[in-house]
Amino acid sequence: MARRRPILLLAALAAALASRASAQDMVSRETLHGMVEVRAMAADGERSWTGRGFGKTAASGGAGGGWDAKAQVSQAVLEWRPRFSFALSAVVSGQYQAGAGHPRLDLDEAYLKLRTKPSPAGRLAVRAGVFYPPVSLEHEGVGWTSTELLSGSALNSWIGEEVKVGGIEASAERRFGDHELTATVAAFGWNDTSGTLLSFRGWALGEARTGPSTRYRLPPLSPFMRFRQSPITSPMWEIDRRGGWYARLEWRPPAPVVLDALHYDNQGDRTGVSQVQWAWETRFDDVGLTWRPTPAMRIRAQALSGRTWMGFATPQTWVDVSFRAAYLMATRELGDGPLAPAASLRLDAFDTHDHTFTVIDNNDEHGWAATAGLRRPLTPWADLFLEAMRVESTRPSRALAGEAPHQAQTVLQTAVRLHF
């Protein structure tokens, strides 16, 4: 059996808890949140990876690389956060996405969370279910949506696409004088194919969020890979029945700074396979920084470095790719109060380095992106976004789609998000 989903078990547990008389808050304004986004985008350049190209964004240029535009209801999110007692709560979110994955409608996150009362010894938290590992510093919105820019960084776009787990996570939060430390460990499954998109497509900048059923179509594969790898990848499949783990440390010194570091290892069996989808062995380290130099300014930065392997050793492993990405983002509030606009600027750098079979299956890549955006609240329940992004990258495997290795793209976007 390729997939064993934890969703049914969780749903049964949540239903049992919901039926208890002690349930505190099941359906109310505090427990239900949602967002609907209408977006118009114009772009030049290559065909998007969402349309079987190698383009780095969800937008495609027109014929001959000229400009093309489209408008659509791009995403909708509904999030339910019932609270069963002071310590026990749950998160269940579902989503509609018009972008990369299928099906359009899927579950996003679903987990139970136990968080003890604060005490001098600190605070413990445990969550179990389907969730994103705590990597992204950008996705603070309802249903793991980004809040300042429409397009995520290359680093966190990949987290949204290929690093979603089903598992159990425990955190301990404790103060040491004026310092606060939070240590987190997790054991997980259902993330075996992580590395597939990153190797065969490379990095991308977007808003895709993988659900338990989500599958993505890969760009054209090399003749070497065409009969070894399915043209489809399903990031939340469990294939090898081996558990993975991650560990994270967050430090809040007595300064307007938060630092964190995370190590992730899905311990995949590189030769495990189901329906021509493989259990990739993927490891990475991530470090993050949030800094508020002034009350109106927030600086965020992350850097991630890892490696992924897939397939048999003949004697070289079929795929052996190192990957790195980093970004630096500054957000400044332009005024006071909840309706103050905020301007953001982000610089991304990314690369992948293929260690094997590069003559017949080259997955090397390097590139950068610059993104500038403005979020302007129109009312307490509506935000207007304006965004401009420039992406340039070099990837030899673009030849498989008949494209030149170096490509540049400019994407202009505007969106209105309605939320409650």
Next chain:
Amino acid sequence: MRLCAPSRLAGLFAVALAMASLAGAQAADLRVAVRGANGKPVADAVVMVRTARSAGEPARFAWPLVMEQRDMQFRPFVLIVPVGAEVAFPNHDKVRHHVYSFSAAKTFELKLYGHDELRRVRFDRPGVVAVGCNIHDDMAAYIRVVDTPYAGKTDASGVATIRNLPPGAGSLSVWHPYLRGGHDLVRDIDTPSGGATLTITLDLKPAPMAHGGY
């Protein structure tokens, strides 16, 4: 609370005692200006004076004993109440809040209550009570329960005035939620009958950053 040796406080605070008129009043006003290490005024610092006669004196403060929830924040951020006081917690937000504290000075829980509803809590021990909301992690406030009638909170200009203080020897304590180390800064004072002005420098840590959603 501990008495800090002046040598340990070197560099932390400076005291400027200004003599006022020596009219035969039996009560004086003590004006305390609180500054941060950067010289800027510190608002929301709690200034308390204990004298030989202050213990057991009934305390009645001029401000309302109310900690409201408005715009997803507690207001005020710091509230001074006398031991034994009952504090009202009205909710003016459209959403419900679940107010709690697990501080040693007072443990309580006000389970979910909504718009224009009100709950009350009695505070019967002196100390610091950190208040939070179990739904909205970034809501935070502090109630300082005091055992003296001579207490006040610094305003936006960093000044608190303790009125009608008996002249003579006493002990001055200053506390702020972001005070490094967390302990009151304590100093012996001798208030002249005409009143006095003190300047205190506090070593504060920056306001905590909001926690993420994980």
